[in-house]
Every structure is written in structure tokens, then in C-alpha cells.
Amino acid sequence: MEILNAIVVFLNFVFIPAAAYGAQLALGALGVTLIYGILRFSNFAHGDTMAFGTAITILLTWGLQTIGISLGPLPTALLALPFAIALCAVALLATDRAVYRFYRRKKSDPIILVMASVGVMFVMNGVTRLLIGVDEIRFDDGARFVIDVRSFREWSGLSEGLALRSTQVITLVVAVLVVWALFWFLNKTRSGKAMRAYSDNEDLALLSGIDPERVVRLTWIIAAGLATIAGTMYGLDKAFKPFNYFQLLLPIFAAAIVGGLGSPVGAIAGGFIVAFSEVAVTYPWKRVAEYLGFDTGSAMLQLLSTEYKFAVSFVILIIVLLFRPTGLFRGKSV
């Protein structure tokens, strides 16, 4: 019984939250890594792109709610999501046309593109503030729990309860679908193969007749989709606050680098590594240990306070840079 309680506490406070967070980071890191693979720069505007896409989703959700459309037990935001992705993709394509294309044609240093992405970050941040303000917004509606604490206790007879929020399940299901679709696209379709070829060797891809502008446009559209989905899932699961999205930039970059920049599989693995480490290091393990029969006294068994969760991404980043700068899955190092 005690060991079952320990497992329930672990699932409830560590495994489920970390899995949902890991899926969100993985989706974000996939966007960063794709842009890196095709366009060859680290996109500092990605966090604000996520915030921008989510802001559009929220506005559309409110619009749908006022005309009385909902998805029943599912959050209305899921219905708004495809339209938000389309709008976000238009915004990114316009940004590429206005900003990045010039440097691409000129074959500027990657660091100049990074700088340009800082300018884009400023503008997107301002536009998001203009659209929706800086306050925290909750926009999840529909059923809140798949399993709630009380019914789980009654069903299992354990003293610990297990809560599984619907947003967590939705995050995981959506992430699996998106990743499956992305890999199918990259591996099976002509356009996806063109993208991979372009990422592997630009000159060779050009020689074989691949249109680089088309590859770049596809990349931005996919990146818009990934960013909007990641942002909306994060917002549904926690809450929407533009500044938090800017701060997500660090764990997302850490995830992409841990996996190897430019490697989609690596980005997913990296997202979960960062998320599980972050939650495991900042969770007080006292209750789990007590159920397992250890007397911890007054110690909370918390390695780091939650305010320092960014330090975890940073340390993982440093370890990878020290020992394996190309990442676990051998990304690019150019």
C-alpha cells in the first residue's frame, strides 16, 4: 500500500506535470531546431512568436465563445488553433519577406541573422502587448479533469489522490499527433525530403533543382504551426503571460542544443530531458521518501527552490557544451 502511495505521489507531482511540460518544450524546440537546420541561425524571436500565436488563439477563442460555439468537454481554443496557426504563418512569412530574406540573399554571417531576430523579437513582443496586454490570462474551458483527486481516492482506496487534468492529456495527445505528422511529412513527402536535403547540404540541394525559397517558406509555415501549438498548449496547461513565454526561450534552446541543433529527434528528446530534470530537481521529495519508509526529519529533500528552475536548463546546457557540443544526436556545429 505504502509503495503504491509513493508511486501515486510521484505520478501526480513529478511524472505527469513533467511529461506535459516536456511535450510543450519539445514542440518549441522542434521549431527552433527546424529554423536552425534550414535557415542556419538561432531564432531569438521564437518565444515571442509562441506568445504572438497564443494571443491570436485567445482572441479567436473569445470570439468563438461570444457567438456561442464550444467544443463541449474540450477547450474551445482547439477549434481556434488552426485559424491562429494560419494567421501566425502569414505573420512569419511577412517577417521573412521584410527582414530575413535580405540577409539570406547576402549570405550574411549567422550572428547578423540572430541580431535581426532580436529586432523581430522586440516588434513581436510589442504587437502581442498591443493585442492582448501584459496580464495573466486563463482561457481553458470545458472539462477540467479526466481523473480528479476525490474519485481516484474512492476508486483506489489509497490515501493519496491522483489528478489528471484534461489540458495535460490534450497536450500529450496533440504533441504525439503533431510529431507523427511532422515526421511523416519530413520522411515521406517530396517537400519534406527537399527540406531535409536542403538542411544537409545546401549547394547539393540547389544543384538538384530544389527551390530554396519554397523550402524556406515551408519552414516558416511549419515553425508557425509548432510555435502556436506549443504556446497554446503551455497557456492551456498553465496560464498565458507574455513574459513567461520570453523566459521559455532558455529551456527551449537548452532542449534543442542538448538534442543537437538541427536534429528533430534530438529536439524531442531534449525537451523531455530538460523538463524531467527541471521538475525532479525542484520537487520536494519528502512525501515520496516517507511512503518508502525513510524518515527525513525536517528536510524537504528539495535540491533547488522552484525560482531557480532556469538554472537547471542552464546547467544541462553547460554540461552538454562541455562534453558534447554537437548534442546527443549529433546536430550541426557549423
Place this chain on the structure above:
Amino acid sequence: MATTRQAEASHPFRAPVIFAILVLLFVLEGTTSNALFTGSWNTSLAILNMGLISAVMALGLNMQWGYAGLFNSGVVGFIAIGGLAPVLISVAPVDGGWGAGGPRVMLALIVGLGTLALTALTWSRAPRNWRVPAILAVLIAGFFVYRWLFDHAVVAIEANQAAQYGNLGGLGLPVLLSWPVGALFAAAAAWGVGKVALGLRSDYLAIATLGIGEIIVAVLKNEEWLARGVKNVTGIPRPVPYEINLQQDPDFVQRAANWGMNSAELSGIWVKLCYAGLFGAVLILLIVLAELSLKSPWGRMMRAIRDNETAAEAMGKDVTGRHLQIFVIGSAVIGLAGAMMITHDGLMAPTQYNPLRYTFLIWVMVIVGGSGNNWGAALGGVLIWFLWIKAESWGPQLIGLLTSPLPAGAIKTHLLESAPHMRFIAMGTTLLLVLRFAPRGLVPEK
């Protein structure tokens, strides 16, 4: 990068003309009162003082970006750690704060750093098969000793006069001494990051500094024993006289009367002029030093490395070593500016450290001013700061003017309310436009 740097020679009067425009802007701010300017010398000088500090920050960043092409996205962290120095050096000691747990905290920090050093040593010395278990053992043991020492000391320090202090307190030394100390703090942090992230691909440094910036700010917000965290430290001593003392000084009141001003206004202006003198002196000194070093063999080597790393390396230059050097020096200058800023504010409030304002705005200053040119970076710093402050009042006025034909309603209210956010868009657009159409900035590198 090389293509944008060796462009056509620019007009020799560019820097003086921009300087003249800046002077004109500040004079207008001080003298004319209309929709655009406040007509108060107090406001004008307040903007100038922060502008001078921003210029020092821009100068430090320019050393990293302009001399060496290093992308530092953690400027806010180096400003924040520099700003810690005035608190630790010049604030009066807290009664019983040091006795409560000071030595123990110091010991804990030494154990923490020692653990890291020992880990590095173990890694290089231990036999190959034993490496991973050995460093894990060192890390785990070190961590437990550290936490055991640290946690008890922190509880004791924070319990000491918790409402008013609850921190270690400072040393009570002159505040000017804290400026070089702030520079040292920032240099130490920069050395740590640079050691790891330099020598790899260029955007790794950008991402690693983004991390260290956020961590330093998080430490300042949460470690209450150090500098009271979000409870803020107030009353940091000043290197210049206090307004209230001036107003009570009969000579000063007499002088104000002679000039036909009231003593409250003149005292404010006087204090701000003192600050402007101090900050201006630091800025000029730094620019002169930077210019001299750029003309020296060392400066030529730095530019050679920046323009072609491979060629410089082939000539036997230690590229990573030089990069680390310039990264540390630039961060030290940024830390110095952080210490100056906290001295000027008289208040250390870690919640103000927002990366958009303290990292990326400084970037806009450097790019707009002219990367690689010290005078350009400094002028850009003052100019962008002036515009950033004024945009706060100009933005709503502009929106008010544009929306005046609109009927009152939800859209108009929303636009008016969100007008202050316009300055982010304005700054981003400025950065993008300069980067695209004048990549060498207002005052290009010679």
C-alpha cells in the same frame, strides 16, 4: 561580417553633428515647455544621467560585439551583479547580521566553489574508467556539505531583524569604491561563462549568456540574506550632497535667491549636475582608454581576429584566449555601469531587471550608434535612452492625435491604453531598419 565593415569612408563631421543634435535635444527638454518637451532642467538632467550610464553600458557591449563579434545576450545579468557591489560595499553594516551566520555563509560558498574546482581536477586526473563515478561522488558529497553549511546560516541571517534588514549588510565603505568592485563581480561571472561557451559556435555564447543573465537576476530576487531580495535595499549612500542638506544651507539658499530660482529646484539641478560630472568623467576616461587600446598592437590584433578568425589563428594568435579576454573586459565595464546605476538610484530593486530593457535596449544603442566605434556606441546610448524615455509620453500623444477623429468607444480606449507598448515596436523597427540600411550605424567605425 567583413562585407559590412570595410565600407566607404563616412563624413568626418558625422559624430560632431549627432553630438550637436543631442545637445540641442537636452537643451530643448530643459527650456521649452510644449507637447514634446517638459521644459524642466531637472527632467532633462535626470534623462542625461541615465543616458550617460547607458552610454557606459553600450561602451562595454561594443567592446564585445564591435571589437570581437561576440554576442552577449545576458547584459542584464552583468548589470545586476555589478549593482550588487554598492549594497555589499557601501551600505552600513547590519547589527548582528555578520555574527549570525556570515562566516558560515562564506565557508559554504568556498565549499561550493571548491567542489566545482575539485570536480574539474578529478575529471582531468582520474583514470578514464573511474572518471564519471569519481566526479559524481565529489559533486554529491560537496553538495550536501554545502547545503548543510548554507541553509542554517541563511536561516540565522534572515531571522536577524527580519522586518528591517534580514541580510548580511554592507561594509560601510565609500560608495565610489563599489564601482570597481562591481566591475570585478561582473568580470568574474563573465570569466565563468566565457570559459565554457567561447571557442564553440557563435550562437552558443548568446544562449549561454541568456541563461547566466536570468540566473543572476533570479539569485538577486531570491537570496534575501544577500541583498534582501524583492524586499529591496534602500538608502544606499551617495557620492554627492543630498538635496535636503543643500536646502538647509543658508549660503546655498542665498545663491539660489541671487540667481532668481527657488532653492528646492536649484538643489535638484545641482545634485544632478554633480552626478553628470561623475558619470561623464567615467565615460570619457573609458572612451579614451578604449581608443588608446584599439590603436595599440593589441587593438590591431583584436580587429584582425574579428575580421578573419582563421587567418589570425594561422598567424599564431590565440583566438579563444583573446575572445575570453575581451568578453571579461567588456562585462566588467557593463558591471561598472550597473554599480553606477544603483548608486544613482540609491535603491537596489531586482524586480526592475527586465531583459528587454537592460539587455536588448543596450543592443539597440550599440547597433544604432555604430558598432566598433566607441564614440558611436556612447552617442547611441544617450540618444536611444532619450528617445526611449520620451517615447513614453510621445507615444500616447501620437495615438491620441491619430484617434481623435474616432468616436469614443472600446477600440479607441484600447488603443489609448496600449499606446505605451508602442515603444517596443518602435525600438524593434529602429533596430531592424538600422541593421538593414545602415549596418555600420550613425557613427561608423573608421
